[in-house]
Amino acid sequence: MNIAELLTKKIDSNQLVLTEFESKELLQEIGIEIPPQSLTSTKEETISTAERIGLPVVLKLMAEDIVHKSDTGAVKLNLKSKDEVEKAFEELMNIPSKSEKKISVQKMADEPITELIIGMTTDQQFGPALMFGIGGILVELLEDVSFRIAPIERYDALEMIHEIKGFPILDGYRGKPKADIDAIVDTLLKISDLVVKHEEIHEMDLNPVFIYDKGLICVDARIILKNKEE
Secondary structure (H helix, E strand, O other): OOHHHHHHHHHHOOOOEOOHHHHHHHHHHOOOOOOOEEEEOOHHHHHHHHHHHOOOEEEEEEOOOOOOOHHHOOEEEEEOOHHHHHHHHHHHHOOOOOOOOEEEEEEOOOOOOEEEEEEEEEEOOOEEEEEEEEOHHHHHHHOOEEEEEOOOOHHHHHHHHHHOOOHHHHEOHHHOOEOOHHHHHHHHHHHHHHHHHOOOEEEEEEEEEEEOOOOEEEOOEEEEEOOOOO
């Protein structure tokens, strides 16, 4: 199923918020790297999948009515053994939800230089607007982000990156490695191209994106679609 078919199917079924798993699968389709991930339903399947992907892993509860997973304890990080995976599975499945529950088993990503946020919102007057900033739990507190109306070119992406106050963190602050700026530019351009081609997308939130000296990886993502009336 291509991206257009997927988005149409979701809108027709009135599922306007894609799960994290679905959002990241879509991002992978446009060439953005994500951790290896797989959906499971049973404890045995989760343990065998974790061992196949390779420990340490992350387990996340996937349910349509749980959007902010960290707030509900629906994320279990850095599970290094079969026993830890088993315990985490049981705790996740005990979280209240009215939706069908599945577990996303994901490879634990390496520690990044820093965490980024890359997003998109739809402005009523100007259309899709891209956002970039330092991500993670501090993004709402710091509000250190830059915006551009899509579509953008390479120079727009570079301006977005250099505009934020946190740019020194990406430029080798206090002896840390320099971040792969080209990888960030490439990702911003891919998101720009996606939202221009697919006006069904109302909002995107890639947070956190782990940036390294070579490459980046999107660890969590959420995509919200427009309803038919919009």
